[in-house]
Amino acid sequence: MNATVTPVRIMRSVNLQAQYTCTCLPGFQGVNCEMETDPCGSMPCENGGECINQKTYYTCSCISGFIGTNCQLDFDECQTNPCNNGGLCINLPGTFSCDCAEGWTGDACEVNVDECSSNPCLFGGICSDLVGRYTCTCLPSHTGINCQTEVDACASNPCQNTGNCIDQIRTIRVAVRPVT
Numbered sequence: 001m002n003a004t005v006t007p008v009r010i011m012r013s014v015n016l017q018a019q020y021t022c023t024c025l026p027g028f029q030g031v032n033c034e035m036e037t038d039p040c041g042s043m044p045c046e047n048g049g050e051c052i053n054q055k056t057y058y059t060c061s062c063i064s065g066f067i068g069t070n071c072q073l074d075f076d077e078c079q080t081n082p083c084n085n086g087g088l089c090i091n092l093p094g095t096f097s098c099d100c101a102e103g104w105t106g107d108a109c110e111v112n113v114d115e116c117s118s119n120p121c122l123f124g125g126i127c128s129d130l131v132g133r134y135t136c137t138c139l140p141s142h143t144g145i146n147c148q149t150e151v152d153a154c155a156s157n158p159c160q161n162t163g164n165c166i167d168q169i170r171t172i173r174v175a176v177r178p179v180t
């Protein structure tokens with residue numbers, strides 16, 4: 001018999017021999033609706049999302065950084081203010097980055113940079129790490145930002161009438177200053 005078949009949608013199956021058509025419920029396909037459809041067959045989840053077959057429909061389990069039914073949207077992490085200590089947040093596809101203020105480092109600017117790591121304090125000075133800078137606590141024998149300058153107690157020539165000045169601070173290393 002020359003039956004004229006009009007085009008049908010995917011879910012409607014036509015059996016020409018039996019002269020019937022099946023309109024399948026969601027989740028089934030085939031001439032007699034005997035096959036389960038695979039809602040993940042078209043790989044609908046984007047950006048690395050995992051498709052989960054729910055029989056009649058699918059859901060997407062998105063990887064971190066993406067949202068949306070099909071994981072098609074970038075999540076704007078900057079809305080949650082993830083950058084600490086004054087860091088500037090930059091939203092990126094699937095991720096974000098922080099432009100840290102001076103003195104801070106780490107993915108979220110959570111790490112105080114150790115400005116003492118280069119041992120800037122000389123001649124036994126003790127370094128104290130601060131934000132973006134450091135201070136040196138010098139031994140009595142030295143002074144200066146980095147304790148680089150030797151203290152000269154006789155520099156002002158305090159001994160009058162040709163008295164011989166002896167720098168008590170230096171006596172450990174130098175017994176007597178030469179007479180000038």
Ligand SMILES: [Ca+2]
Nearest residue numbers: 075092094095
């Ligand atoms: Ca993002």
Ligand SMILES: [Ca+2]
Nearest residue numbers: 113115130131
């Ligand atoms: Ca610091």
